[in-house]
Amino acid sequence: MEDLIPQEEQAMRVFWKVKKGIVRDILDQLPEPKPPYTTLASTIKSLEKKEYLGHKTYGKTHEYFVKILESEYKRKKFNNIIKDFFEGSVDNVLSFLVNEKKLTSKELEEVNKLIEKGGKL
Template sequence: MKDALSRRERQLMDILFARGSASVAEVCTALPDPPSYSAVRALLRILEEKGHLAHREEGKQYIYFPTQERPVAAQSALKRVVQTFFGGSVERAVTALLTEEETQLSDDELARLSELIARTKEKDDA
């Protein structure tokens, strides 16, 4: 498993997932309250060493990009959140999401979730 990310490393990854790729300068511009250019460059190098990023050279600058597709990274992050904040309980995580006032699911979304729960139950019973 890849190393866990710090808050700032997650911010960098969010920027790169949103843009697809970016130079150090572009990442600096997109960061709220950015550290120095050299600090961002160092963080990107660390993320590359951890296996989260790769780079290509364009002229004199490096262009960084994620090594995983966003859905794969999201699944991994979600597993860590469920484990860390909900003791591994999917039920507690889903309950927390569904009881938020901002959560509004359409009838179609509720039907898809019900179907997924039914399929999961069938699979577990088999």
């Protein structure tokens, strides 16, 4: 699974929400300032080339659909962050969050409960 650039991620967030659509449908869902239609169409073609999207053709219209689940993408992206910035260590991630005051003691308790339950809330 190839990494996505920011405008590809933005388009995929819409696709993950709506599951399928034509370029105009996706453009309508994007926040302002919206990219030009042709830019979005190029982005969608890139997503298809990277195999995040597939399409069905109806005459001259392509309806695009999701091929990679959002959860798969998040898992890969998070694992890459852990590997690239934290030497592959979840302990390093937690230490970073605590040291940066991003994780409160209450949240740490929740993490401990999650670990004790085998990762399920």
